[in-house]
Amino acid sequence: MQVLKFGGTSVGSVESIKQVLQIIEQHRQQGNSIAVVFSAMGGVTNQLIEIGRMATTGDTDYMELVRRIEDRHFNVVKALIPVKEQGKVFAHVRGIINELEDLLRGVSLIRELTLRTHDLITSFGERLSTTVIAEALKSRGVPAQFLDARTVIKTDAQFGQAEVNYTLTNQLIQDHFAKTTDIQLVTGFIGSTEKNETTTLGRGGSDYTASIIGAALNAILIDIWTDVDGMMTADPRKVPNAFNIPTITYAEAMELSHFGAKVIYPPSLQPAFARNIPIRVLNTFNPEHEGTVVSRTAERRQYTITGISSIDDIALVNVQGSGMIGVAGVSAKLFGILATHKISVILISQASSEHSICFAIDPRGAEQVKQILDTEFATEIAHGHIDSIAIERELSVIATVGEGMRKSSGIAGKLFSVLGKNGVNIVAVAQGSSEINISVVINKNNLSKALNALHNIFFQSEARMLNLFMVGTGLIGKALLNQIHAQTDYLRQEKLLRICVVGVANTKKMLLDVKGLELDEWHERQLTDGVTTSLPAFIEKIKDYNLPNSVFIDCTSDKDIVQHYESLLDANISVVTPNKVANSGPYSEYRRLQRTALNRGVKFLYETNVGAGLPIINTVQGLMTAGDRFLKIEAILSGTLSFIFNTFRPGLSFADVVREAKEKGYTEPDPRDDLSGQDVARKILILAREAGFPLEPDDVTINNLLPKACLDAPTIPAFFEELERNNDYFENLLTQAEARGEKLRFVAAFENNKAVIELRSVGPEHPFYQLTGADNIVSFTTERYKERPLVVKGPGAGAEVTAAGVFADVVSIGSYLA
Numbered sequence: 001m002q003v004l005k006f007g008g009t010s011v012g013s014v015e016s017i018k019q020v021l022q023i024i025e026q027h028r029q030q031g032n033s034i035a036v037v038f039s040a041m042g043g044v045t046n047q048l049i050e051i052g053r054m055a056t057t058g059d060t061d062y063m064e065l066v067r068r069i070e071d072r073h074f075n076v077v078k079a080l081i082p083v084k085e086q087g088k089v090f091a092h093v094r095g096i097i098n099e100l101e102d103l104l105r106g107v108s109l110i111r112e113l114t115l116r117t118h119d120l121i122t123s124f125g126e127r128l129s130t131t132v133i134a135e136a137l138k139s140r141g142v143p144a145q146f147l148d149a150r151t152v153i154k155t156d157a158q159f160g161q162a163e164v165n166y167t168l169t170n171q172l173i174q175d176h177f178a179k180t181t182d183i184q185l186v187t188g189f190i191g192s193t194e195k196n197e198t199t200t201l202g203r204g205g206s207d208y209t210a211s212i213i214g215a216a217l218n219a220i221l222i223d224i225w226t227d228v229d230g231m232m233t234a235d236p237r238k239v240p241n242a243f244n245i246p247t248i249t250y251a252e253a254m255e256l257s258h259f260g261a262k263v264i265y266p267p268s269l270q271p272a273f274a275r276n277i278p279i280r281v282l283n284t285f286n287p288e289h290e291g292t293v294v295s296r297t298a299e300r301r302q303y304t305i306t307g308i309s310s311i312d313d314i315a316l317v318n319v320q321g322s323g324m325i326g327v328a329g330v331s332a333k334l335f336g337i338l339a340t341h342k343i344s345v346i347l348i349s350q351a352s353s354e355h356s357i358c359f360a361i362d363p364r365g366a367e368q369v370k371q372i373l374d375t376e377f378a379t380e381i382a383h384g385h386i387d388s389i390a391i392e393r394e395l396s397v398i399a400t401v402g403e404g405m406r407k408s409s410g411i412a413g414k415l416f417s418v419l420g421k422n423g424v425n426i427v428a429v430a431q432g433s434s435e436i437n438i439s440v441v442i443n444k445n446n447l448s449k450a451l452n453a454l455h456n457i458f459f460q461s462e463a464r465m466l467n468l469f470m471v472g473t474g475l476i477g478k479a480l481l482n483q484i485h486a487q488t489d490y491l492r493q494e495k496l497l498r499i500c501v502v503g504v505a506n507t508k509k510m511l512l513d514v515k516g517l518e519l520d521e522w523h524e525r526q527l528t529d530g531v532t533t534s535l536p537a538f539i540e541k542i543k544d545y546n547l548p549n550s551v552f553i554d555c556t557s558d559k560d561i562v563q564h565y566e567s568l569l570d571a572n573i574s575v576v577t578p579n580k581v582a583n584s585g586p587y588s589e590y591r592r593l594q595r596t597a598l599n600r601g602v603k604f605l606y607e608t609n610v611g612a613g614l615p616i617i618n619t620v621q622g623l624m625t626a627g628d629r630f631l632k633i634e635a636i637l638s639g640t641l642s643f644i645f646n647t648f649r650p651g652l653s654f655a656d657v658v659r660e661a662k663e664k665g666y667t668e669p670d671p672r673d674d675l676s677g678q679d680v681a682r683k684i685l686i687l688a689r690e691a692g693f694p695l696e697p698d699d700v701t702i703n704n705l706l707p708k709a710c711l712d713a714p715t716i717p718a719f720f721e722e723l724e725r726n727n728d729y730f731e732n733l734l735t736q737a738e739a740r741g742e743k744l745r746f747v748a749a750f751e752n753n754k755a756v757i758e759l760r761s762v763g764p765e766h767p768f769y770q771l772t773g774a775d776n777i778v779s780f781t782t783e784r785y786k787e788r789p790l791v792v793k794g795p796g797a798g799a800e801v802t803a804a805g806v807f808a809d810v811v812s813i814g815s816y817l818a
C-alpha cells in the first residue's frame with residue numbers, strides 16, 4: 001500500500017486536477033495499491049474561514065463567496081465529467097453546499113462562531129474537493145471510492161487542533177480498507193469525535209491525514225505532492241543557486257521547517273516516521289523530478305551541511321543583570337512565565353557568565369513580552385538584580401542544518417569567517433548539543449547577503465561567486481573584462497570561482513544588473529540600457545545591493561573616485577585598482593585605507609600601481625612580512641619613457657614617438673603625467689611606503705625632464721604641439737648621450753628617506769643600459785639582498801599586462817574568501 005497526498009495547489013484548478021488524475025492512473029496501471037488524500041482547492045479553506053467570520057457579523061456578502069466556491073467545483077465537474085453524468089454530480093455538490101448554507105444561516109442568526117462550528121465550516125473544503133475528484137475518477141472507469149475521513153479518524157474534542165485516538169483510528173482504518181480493493185479517495189485535514197462532531201487536525205492537516213492512514217496500513221511509502229521540486233538547500237527566492245535535496249533525515253527536515261522551509265510540516269508526519277515509512281515530496285507540476293525523500297537515514301552526501309533556512313523577522317529579548325550570576329531559578333522563572341503566556345521561543349542563548357539570557361520571539365509579540373517581564377520581574381529590577389528588559393528588532397535568524405555537522409570540526413569556523421569577511425555582524429548564536437543546527441541572529445538588512453554567502457561557501461561544488469563593480473571602461477577596463485570573459489570556464493573549473501560583473505560605469509553611462517552582465521554584450525548594454533553616470537549613485541547602489549563577496553574596481557585615473565574607497569572598504573567591499581592616486585596622496589590617507597581594509601577583513605589591492613602586472617608590490621610586501629629591511633631602491637618605473645628612449649633616434653619626431661607610446665597603451669590617460677615625471681614620482685613614493693617609509697609627496701624630488709613650455713601646455717593637443725617645437729632639445733639630449741656611448745634612462749632612486757627622479761645617461765656597465773621596449777626594472781637592496789640586489793624586470797606598461805595584474809588581484813580575493 002502506498003499513500004498519496006495532493007495539496008491545495010495540486011487540486012487548485014481544472015488543469016492541475018487533470019495532472020493529478022493522470023498521476024493516479026499511472027499508479028493504477030503499474031498495479032500499485034494506493035490511497036489518496038486531498039486538501040481543499042487552493043484558497044478555499046481561507047475563504048471558508050472568512051465566510052464564517054462574515055456570517056457572525058451578519059454580513060450577508062458571504063453568500064457571494066459561497067457562490068464562488070460552488071462555481072469553482074462546478075467548473076471542475078463541467079471540465080472533467082462527461083455531460084450525461086454531470087447532472088447527478090451537480091446535485092451532489094449542491095447538496096453539500098446547501099448543508100454549508102444552512103449552517104451559515106444559523107451562525108448569522110446567533111452571531112456566534114464556536115470552535116466546533118468553525119471546524120465544521122472548514123471541513124467543507126476537503127469534502128467538496130474530494131467529492132468532485134472522486135466523481136471525475138469514477139467517470140473514467142477507475143474503481144474509486146470517496147472516503148470521508150470523519151468515519152475513520154477519531155479524535156478528542158479539542159476543536160481546531162484535535163488529538164487523534166490512535167487505537168480506535170487504526171482499527172477503523174484497517175477495518176475499512178480490509179473491506180474494499182477500490183482506490184480510497186480521502187478527505188484530508190478532518191476527523192470526528194466519538195459523538196461524530198467534526199474536528200480538524202491543525203497545521204499541516206492533510207499531510208497528517210496521509211501519515212495517519214499510511215501508519216495504520218503500514219504503507220511502504222507516502223508521497224506528498226506539492227508545487228515545488230521537493231525540499232531545497234535554501235529558499236530559491238532568496239538564494240538563486242539553491243538546489244534540490246534528494247534525501248534528508250527526519251531530524252533535518254524538522255530543523256529546516258522550524259526555520260521557515262514551508263514545503264512540508266514534519267511534526268504532522270510523525271506517525272509515519274514512528275513506523276519508519278519514508279515520505280517523498282514531489283511536484284505535481286513536474287512529476288518527472290525525483291523530489292526529496294525524507295526518512296530515518298539519508299544517503300551519504302557530498303556536503304557537510306544539508307540546508308540553510310531563515311526566519312526573516314524576529315525580535316531578541318535580552319534579560320540581563322549582575323543579580324543573575326550564580327543564582328538558580330532565574331531561567332526557570334523566565335521560561336515559566338513565557339510558557340504561562342503561551343509565548344513561543346524561537347531560539348535561546350546564554351553565555352556561561354550567566355550575566356544575560358537572550359531569546360528570540362515573533363516581533364509582533366515583543367511589546368507584550370516586555371510588559372509581562374517588566375511586571376513579573378519588577379522586584380528584581382527594583383533591587384537592581386536585573387536591568388530593565390531590552391528588546392532588539394529588525395533582526396533575522398539563519399539556521400545552518402545538517403546531520404553531517406555532527407562531530408565534524410571547522411563548520412562553525414567557516415560559518416563565522418564567511419559572515420565576518422562579508423561584514424555581517426552576529427548578534428547572537430545558538431547551537432544545540434545535537435550539533436545538527438547552528439543558528440545565528442543577524443541584522444535583517446544583511447539577510448540576503450548572509451544566506452547567499454553561506455550557501456556559496458557550504459555547497460562547494462558551486463563555484464565561489466565574486467560580484468564585481470567596475471568604474472572605468474577604457475583601455476584597461478575593457479581588456480580586463482575581455483580577459484575575465486575568456487577565462488570564465490577555466491576559473492570555474494580550476495579555481496571554483498565565478499565572477500559576476502554586476503556594474504560598469506564610465507564618464508557617460510553606468511549600468512547595474514544584480515543578475516550579472518553577459519560579458520560578450522556588456523558594452524552594447526552599457527550604451528543602450530545604461531543611465532547617465534553619477535558616481536555617488538553608483539557607489540550607493542553597490543552598498544544597497546549588499547551582495548556577498550563584492551569587489552570594487554577602479555580602472556580610471558580619476559581623483560574623485562578614490563574618495564569613495566574608504567567608505568567602500570568600511571562596507572566590507574574589497575577594492576582593486578591600477579589607479580595610483582589614492583596611494584600617492586598624503587601618507588595619512590594611504591595608511592587609513594590600509595587600516596580600514598585590515599580592520600574590515602577585506603582587501604585593498606593595487607599590484608598594478610607599480611610596473612603594471614610585474615610582481616613588484618607583492619614582492620615588497622613579501623619581504624616586509626618576512627622582516628627584511630630596505631636600504632635602497634633603484635628603478636626605471638615608466639614604460640612610456642623606457643619605450644620613448646629606446647625608440648627615439650635623431651631624425652624622428654619626438655612627439656610622434658610619444659604618440660606611438662600612447663597608441664601602444666603605455667601612457668597615462670594624460671601623457672603629460674608620464675613625461676612630467678609625475679607618474680614615476682607616484683610609483684617611487686608608493687614603493688617607499690610599501691617598504692615601510694612614511695614619505696610624503698614632497699619628499700620626492702623630480703629633476704625635470706621637460707622644457708617649461710611643454711610642462712605648462714594647457715591641453716593634450718597643445719602639449720604635443722610644444723613637443724614638436726622642442727624636438728631639437730630632445731635630439732640634443734640623445735646625441736650627447738650617444739657621443740659618450742651611453743643611453744638615456746629616467747631613473748627613480750630611493751635611499752635615506754629621500755626619493756629622487758632624474759634623467760640619467762648610463763653606460764654599458766650599468767644594469768639599466770640593456771633595457772628594451774617598454775620594460776621596467778626595479779632593483780631592491782635590502783638587509784638580506786645586500787651583496788647582490790633583488791631585481792624584477794619586464795614589460796611595465798600596456799593594456800594586456802596591466803589588465804592581467806588587476807585580474808590576478810581580483811582572483812586572489814576569490815581565493816582569500818574561499
Ligand SMILES: NC(=O)C1=CN([C@@H]2O[C@H](COP(=O)(O)OP(=O)(O)OC[C@H]3O[C@@H](n4cnc5c(N)ncnc54)[C@H](OP(=O)(O)O)[C@@H]3O)[C@@H](O)[C@H]2O)C=CC1
Pocket residue numbers: 471472473474475476477505506507508533535555556557558560561578579580608609612639665666667668669796797798799802
Ligand atoms: N596603461 C597602462 O599601461 C597602465 C595603466 N594604469 C592605470 O590604469 C588606469 C586606467 O588607464 P587606462 O585604461 O589607460 O585609461 P583610459 O583613459 O583608457 O580609461 C579611463 C576610463 O575611466 C573612465 N573614467 C574616468 N574618470 C571617470 C569618472 N569620474 N567616472 C567614471 N568613469 C571615469 C573613462 O570614461 P570614458 O570612457 O567615458 O572616458 C574611461 O572609461 C589609470 O589609473 C592608469 O594609471 C596602471 C598601470 C599600467
Ligand SMILES: N[C@@H](CC=O)C(=O)O
Pocket residue numbers: 608609610611612637638639640641666667668674679796797798
Ligand atoms: N603610464 C605608465 C603605465 C603604468 O603605470 C607607464 O608608462 O609606465
Ligand code: NA
Pocket residue numbers: 607608609610611612613614615616617805
Ligand atoms: Na606590479
